[in-house]
Amino acid sequence: MKLRGFALLSLLALPVSAQPYKTTQLGTLGGDYSVAFAVNSQGQVTGESRTSNGQIHALLWTKSGGMQDLGTLGGDASSGQAINDSGQIAGESHPAGNAAFHPFRWTASGGMQDLGSVQGGDSYATLINGSGQIAGGSCSPDRSVCHAFFWSTTAGTVDLGTLGGTNSSPSALNDLGQVVGTSDLANGSHHAFLWSNATGMQDLGTLDTDTDSMAFAINNSGQVTGSSSGSTWRAFRWTTAGGMVFLGDLGGNFGYGFLIDDAGRVAGSSLLPGGGNIVHSFLWTDSGGLHDLGAPGNKPASSFPVFMYSSGPIMSNLTITRLFLWTPPSGRKAISGIEFFGFNQPGQISGDKNHLAVLMTPVMQVSLKSSKNPSHAGVAVKLTAKVKGIVGPPPNGEQVQFKDGSTVLGSGALANGIATFTTSSFSVGTHAITATYAGNEVYDAQVSKPVSQVVNP
Numbered sequence: 001m002k003l004r005g006f007a008l009l010s011l012l013a014l015p016v017s018a019q020p021y022k023t024t025q026l027g028t029l030g031g032d033y034s035v036a037f038a039v040n041s042q043g044q045v046t047g048e049s050r051t052s053n054g055q056i057h058a059l060l061w062t063k064s065g066g067m068q069d070l071g072t073l074g075g076d077a078s079s080g081q082a083i084n085d086s087g088q089i090a091g092e093s094h095p096a097g098n099a100a101f102h103p104f105r106w107t108a109s110g111g112m113q114d115l116g117s118v119q120g121g122d123s124y125a126t127l128i129n130g131s132g133q134i135a136g137g138s139c140s141p142d143r144s145v146c147h148a149f150f151w152s153t154t155a156g157t158v159d160l161g162t163l164g165g166t167n168s169s170p171s172a173l174n175d176l177g178q179v180v181g182t183s184d185l186a187n188g189s190h191h192a193f194l195w196s197n198a199t200g201m202q203d204l205g206t207l208d209t210d211t212d213s214m215a216f217a218i219n220n221s222g223q224v225t226g227s228s229s230g231s232t233w234r235a236f237r238w239t240t241a242g243g244m245v246f247l248g249d250l251g252g253n254f255g256y257g258f259l260i261d262d263a264g265r266v267a268g269s270s271l272l273p274g275g276g277n278i279v280h281s282f283l284w285t286d287s288g289g290l291h292d293l294g295a296p297g298n299k300p301a302s303s304f305p306v307f308m309y310s311s312g313p314i315m316s317n318l319t320i321t322r323l324f325l326w327t328p329p330s331g332r333k334a335i336s337g338i339e340f341f342g343f344n345q346p347g348q349i350s351g352d353k354n355h356l357a358v359l360m361t362p363v364m365q366v367s368l369k370s371s372k373n374p375s376h377a378g379v380a381v382k383l384t385a386k387v388k389g390i391v392g393p394p395p396n397g398e399q400v401q402f403k404d405g406s407t408v409l410g411s412g413a414l415a416n417g418i419a420t421f422t423t424s425s426f427s428v429g430t431h432a433i434t435a436t437y438a439g440n441e442v443y444d445a446q447v448s449k450p451v452s453q454v455v456n457p
Contacts, residue, residue, distance in 0.1 A: 019325070019333055019390035020363035021349075022444060025356055026061045029069050034059065034357035036350035038083045038342040043442040045342070045350050046070075046080030046089045047357055058091050058106070061357070063441050070106050073114050078104070082128045090125035090134045103136050105151070115151050118159040125151070127173040135173040148181050150195065160195050163203050168193065171226075172217045180215035180224050190214065192226050192238070204238050206230075207246050217260045225257030225266045235268045237284070248290045250280055257284070259308040267293075267305035267314050281305045281316040281326070293326045307343035313391055315343050323349070325390055333390060346442045347391035362389040366400075366448040368435040374454035380424040383409075385435035385448060386417055393417025399438045404431045404453075426455040 028034040031050025039045045045061040051069065058070040058080035072078040075094025082090045089106040095114060103115040103125035115134065117123040123138035132153070139146040148160040148170040162168045165184020172180050179195045183203075192204040192215035206213045210230035215238075218224045224238040228246075235247040235257035249255045252271025259267040266284040271277070279302040281293040293316060295303040303324070307315035313327040323340065324332045325347075338358055342350035349360040364387050371382035385400045387393055393416060400419035402409040404426070412419035419435070431453040439445035 020365070021360045022363055023338070023353070024359045024361065025353075026359060027067050028356065029057055029059060029067060033355050034067075035352040035355070036061070036342060036357040036359060037079070037081055039344045039348050039350040039359060040083045040085045040087070041345040041442075042085060042087070043344070043346070043348060043359075043361070044083055044087050045357070045359055046083040046091070047341075047350070048079040049357065058089065058093065058104075058112075059357075060087070060089065060106075061359070071112060073102055073104060073112055077101075078112070080106070081124070081126045084128050084130050084132065086130070086132065088128060088132045090128040090136070092122075092124040092136075100141065103134065103138070103149075103151070105132065105134055107132070116157050118149050118157055119145055119147055123149070127170060127179075129173050129175045129177070131175060131177070133173065133177050135170045135179045137169050148179060148183075148195070150177070150179055150197070152177065152197075155197055158197070160193075160201055163191055163193060163201060165190075168201075171215055174218045174220050174222070176220060176222065178218055178222055180218045180226075182214045192224065192228075194218070194222070194224060194238075205244060207234055207236055207244055210234075213244075216256070216258050219260045219262045219264065221262060221264070223260055223264055225260040225268065227256040227268075235266070235270065235282075235284070237264070237266050239264075247284045250282060250290065250292055252279075254279075255282070258305055259314070261308050261310045263310070265308070267308050269302075269304045276300060278302055279304065281314070283314060283326070294332060295324075306340075309345055309391060313347075315349075327390075345391070347389060348442065361443065362391065364389045364394060364437055364439075364443050364446045366435055366437050366446045368433065368448040368451050370433065370451055370453055373451070374456050375426065376456050377426065377428050378424055380422050381426060381453065382420055382422045383433065383435065385412070385419045385437075387414060387419070387437045387446075388417050389443070394437070394440065394443055398440060401436045401438065403434050403436065409433075426453060428455050428457050430454050 029049040030052030034049035036045045036047040058078040060068045073093040074096025078093030080091040092101040101122045119138040121139040121141040125136035127135040134151040148168045163183040164186035168183035170181040192213040195201045207228035210228045213228040215226040227233045235255040238244045250270040251273035255270035257268040281303040283291045295301045338351045340351035347362040402421045412421045432450040435448040
């Protein structure tokens with residue numbers, strides 16, 4: 001029941017595992033359909049599922065608690081669209097006796113709160129920030145007028161209006177409560193906008209003599225990325241100090257800026273030269289300019305970035321074959337295939353497979369080394385375990401347990417993915433030593449391959 005407009009979605013195939021992923025089927029609320037639209041950094045998922053009586057209800061899924069029915073605003077349908085790291089959810093639902101959808105905010109303590117419909121027709125909430133502020137869109141009953149809106153506990157529901165035209169729509173919301181999107185002008189063109197409670201809707205203009213622009217993303221410094229168009233679309237970054245700046249292209253004179261992190265890096269897509277209509281993901285930085293992230297596989301294919309980790313990897317969607325992750329040290333890594341919708345900082349991917357909600361979680365890889373092998377009885381041996389995944393190590397302070405067969409030797413706390421334990425208790429003989437990462441609410445426990453520790457007299 002997606003009411004949003006712009007989305008970067010693709011049906012993927014051909015599972016490939018340069019990085020192992022575990023796929024968890026999340027189940028349903030009693031019916032035969034579910035989908036996971038969003039996942040936060042705690043591994044909590046929201047989406048929608050058919051219930052046993054045939055209704056569609058918003059859901060919350062957690063690793064420890066399974067799937068929870070969030071109910072509705074009194075009507076027969078609801079859908080969870082976005083979730084923040086506090087477990088607050090934004091979405092839309094039918095109120096009792098009302099055919100139009102209303103946006104909602106759901107919290108564990110307060111349940112589902114109706115945010116109202118500023119235009120009187122179908123309304124939706126698709127964006128929620130870390131403070132629980134929400135942005136979305138609201139339409140008139142005949143959908144001839146649609147405006148972006150903002151909601152907070154202090155301001156209530158605010159109609160963002162337009163830049164003089166009929167319609168506006170939101171694309172992104174940062175933690176400062178700033179909203180970016182696209183609005184009609186009175187002359188029929190469309191411009192990127194930046195809105196805040198303090199300044200209202202600001203027209204970000206266009207590049208050079210272009211007529212149209214769109215804003216797709218904003219970071220927590222208020223920097224914006226999007227695309228500006230005259231004869232062709234060109235990627236830009238906008239800042240308060242510098243205004244709108246062209247980011248360049250990959251030779252095909254066509255590009256979009258889709259994502260921006262707090263360091264000001266921009267990820268987007270640009271057409272390649274040669275007339276083959278092949279589009280590649282790119283990374284732009286202040287110091288390095290535009291870098292082609294390419295696309296995996298031997299055949300020409302297009303890619304679009306869909307999620308960007310703050311100052312870290314970029315998740316890209318290869319529209320023809322498979323999903324991949326790009327990181328500065330290692331380049332592209334293929335992952336796997338589902339119809340995907342949500343991503344989080346730990347590298348989890350939410351979506352659906354065969355119309356059932358799934359969550360893909362990177363498998364942490366545990367390796368173990370011994371400082372002395374062979375060693376001698378009574379001599380100290382330092383065991384070092386390294387734990388890492390596609391987006392790096394798990395959080396510092398989590399535990400790794402070291403075992404000699406089934407006997408627990410001791411534990412070590414992780415620091416930058418490394419845990420150590422030193423022992424001088426090995427008896428003469430050969431010992432099968434393993435290291436077990438304990439796991440957490442996101443990652444499962446994992447065991448290293450055994451190391452045969454040879455101990456001489």
